[in-house]
Amino acid sequence: MLTLLTYPRHGDVFSFSPFCVKAALLLTYSGQDWQREDLKDPRRMPHRKLPVLRTPSGLVPDSSEIRRPVTHSIRRSVCTGLAFQGIGRFQESDRKARLEQDLQAVTTLLKDSPFLMGGQITSVDFSVAAMLQAMRSTMVETSLVRRISDDPVLSGYVDRVFHEAVPLS
Numbered sequence: 298m299l300t301l302l303t304y305p306r307h308g309d310v311f312s313f314s315p316f317c318v319k320a321a322l323l324l325t326y327s328g329q330d331w332q333r334e335d336l337k338d339p340r341r342m343p344h345r346k347l348p349v350l351r352t353p354s355g356l357v358p359d360s361s362e363i364r365r366p367v368t369h370s371i372r373r374s375v376c377t378g379l380a381f382q383g384i385g386r387f388q389e390s391d392r393k394a395r396l397e398q399d400l401q402a403v404t405t406l407l408k409d410s411p412f413l414m415g416g417q418i419t420s421v422d423f424s425v426a427a428m429l430q431a432m433r434s435t436m437v438e439t440s441l442v443r444r445i446s447d448d449p450v451l452s453g454y455v456d457r458v459f460h461e462a463v464p465l466s
């Protein structure tokens with residue numbers, strides 16, 4: 298099991314070090330099994346600071362380094378989720394080809410009209426624009442983010458729905 302070497306609790310607060318709190322949040326959010334081990338003296342730690350994560354392959358000092366294995370674990374759980382849901386069972390190239398087909402279909406519908414069903418916005422636009430907006434705005438700039446944001450038709454459509462037709466506060 299992973300062990301977070303951390304400064305002790307401070308009342309209700311997980312640790313008086315915000316870096317230790319950050320590491321604890323990362324670990325908890327990732328859903329991994331982990332435990333805490335309180336230290337008061339960090340002098341034997343690699344950077345003589347805490348937090349440090351003890352893993353089966355060694356000590357990981359610094360909360361930003363701790364983020365890496367945690368992010369990796371979150372990514373793995375997302376991939377498992379995608380496999381369960383079905384999308385993840387396709388090869389990446391097949392997934393992209395299927396998506397591209399859908400994007401082309403949307404682009405064709407928008408060729409001569411501002412919304413998918415014509416000049417009037419409908420609930421179809423609410424579904425599709427919401428999906429496209431999510432694809433365009435993930436935290437990490439993926440090829441999908443660029444695919445949507447660099448496309449004037451798709452990106453213009455998202456802006457039209459959210460900025461002009463139905464602005465959300």
Ligand SMILES: N[C@@H](CCC(=O)N[C@@H](CS)C(=O)NCC(=O)O)C(=O)O
Pocket residue numbers: 314315316339345346347348358359360361
């Ligand atoms: N960049 C480090 C900073 C960690 C840090 O500064 N820890 C402080 C406590 S908040 C510490 O252990 N200081 C001990 C020392 O400098 O002797 C991280 O993100 O983990």
